[in-house]
């Protein structure tokens with residue numbers, strides 16, 4: 415999750431202790447005139463990686479082929495399983511090693527047909543999208559007066575007005591972490607005061623009348639009522655109507671339902687380590703997406719840049735001392751079963767996980783990484799980050815990871831998230847507009863370079879990255 419501006423890492427003129435070590439005995443060479451601390455072998459490998467990554471648009475082409483062919487990929491869907499099978503076949507064709515799938519059972523929510531219509535003060539269709547996990551309406555839908563509130567607090571104050579109504583939260587964007595609480599909790603908050611359905615203003619800083627979906631949750635012991643998102647524009651319009659004293663009535667129909675859990679998988683492939691093949695740097699993103707758009711920036715782009723990083727190492731013959739494993743996880747969006755399943759399947763090898771890196775914030779222009787680990791590990795990865803100054807991705811800040819690697823982070827595995835320019839991320843997030851045209855081939859290639867360099871240098875260090883993460887503060 416992105417959390418605003420981070421301080422730039424102070425890496426200028428750093429003494430490359432790590433990299434002297436990384437070149438290893440007999441491998442260290444000094445380039446005349448260059449900073450003597452950086453061994454030529456390491457510098458040359460990094461330059462070759464970055465050059466190869468930005469030379470073409472392979473990652474962007476591969477992303478387009480996958481999402482154009484299979485479309486959106488919600489957990490439990492056939493399109494997700496076909497995308498996984500395609501990825502497995504292509505990983506093998508690429509020459510990755512140990513390509514395989516690991517089974518995971520996933521939740522299976524289906525949307526069905528859905529619509530919303532304004533009945534009073536005038537007739538008009540309202541573009542909407544049901545929230546993931548919601549129950550449906552009765553077959554004939556729900557027709558009710560709308561109560562618009564801005565916050566949970568306002569609903570508490572107006573609880574007496576909510577009974578029998580559809581509550582619409584017209585919450586103002588205050589950053590994803592804060593605003594998304596309305597998507598998650600609107601239904602239960604509204605049900606507690608007797609509402610029959612909940613609507614939210616889409617969780618986004620910018621809209622072209624596009625509704626945004628995403629996960630919602632029911633509190634235990636509270637009546638389950640349907641929940642959907644309207645566009646920013648329509649939420650604000652209904653709010654203005656109410657402020658004018660107009661009677662607002664909406665008709666809502668949703669067929670959403672939850673089916674029994676379905677079989678799915680995490681897929682993975684590797685470049686095996688030359689000296690410590692059982693020690694692993696794991697990198698990746700999530701293959702599943704919401705059932706709207708093409709799940710392009712969220713998060714097939716993250717899977718593809720990680721995959722391409724490993725493919726490039728393979729192609730360039732840069733085999734690190736430790737294994738680098740690329741994983742396409744499943745079910746990040748509505749259950750996190752893929753990340754948990756990976757943790758459980760590798761329970762006995764967690765100590766051999768040297769570093770986990772997730773890319774799940776879009777693959778726009780990379781700026782660096784967020785890192786969760788010990789201070790000594792932080793000092794080392796900041797030095798590695800410094801190698802990415804050439805593409806402006808050299809900032810390593812505190813705090814980073816991802817939903818799919820969270821179970822690893824909690825177990826003590828040093829963890830990272832790829833950081834990028836997130837300006838436009840939440841414009842398209844969980845909408846029909848999450849399509850490849852929003853991404854840029856050159857920026858994606860730079861994300862490949864960042865992932866490849868970080869994974870390679872950490873996997874190739876003579877000593878492993880110090881293990882453990884600080885206790886949550």
Ligand SMILES: [Zn+2]
Pocket residue numbers: 700712713746774
């Ligand atoms: Zn995601």
